[in-house]
Amino acid sequence: MSASASGLRRTQAERRAASEAALLRAAAELIAEVGIERTSLRSVGERAGISRAMPAYHFGSKDGLIGRLIGHAYGRTYEATAAALRPAEGDIGQLSRLDLLRAIIETFLEIVESGQSIEERAVLVMWGATFPSGYDLPAMVQADDLTHRALADTIRDGQHEGSIRRSVDAxxxxxxxxxxxRGTAALSLSHRDAADPKQVRELCGQVIATVLGDP
Incomplete structure (x- = not known):
């Protein structure tokens, strides 16, 4: 492959990545503002400032877009957790599973409360949209199932390593x-002045340690 062809391919990949990032951001903004039902693929393309047909081209369907948005938001939380722990704790893989659970939840709450990630707020809005019995949002339900499974597996790993009590049902x-x-994050958005966010995060971490850790 010639250098010019290689450069062209990289440029195309960069353009595609930039387009997808803009669409994910636009989708998150719209969902956070008006909810999932009033967010369409065409409106996402319009908000992103690109062709209205591009969301369907990149993601195939609204469910495909939602699935990517959820995965993107969860990935940001994990990356933020790793970045926050690195200066003090070193490699995140060296943490006990109990400490990792605390760190992930506290970082998630901090991201939501600070407004750093509109994607996380959008996920909370979509979570609420799964409550009505007549509304179907399979991408969110599937993501919740995967999240529950990942947390349960982390708890079982903690039981195996000894940081989490074996008597706990994972x-x-x-x-x-x-x-x-999720509940704490949602309330922190709707009742911003109800409590000190830092105190709330620390209490959540303490609850996890108390419920799961050895007495």
């Missing part, structure tokens, strides 16, 4: 952690 504890994190 599936039940994972559901508790998800509910606490």
């Amino acid at each position: 599936d039940a504890a994972a559901l508790l952690i998800m509910g606490m994190a």
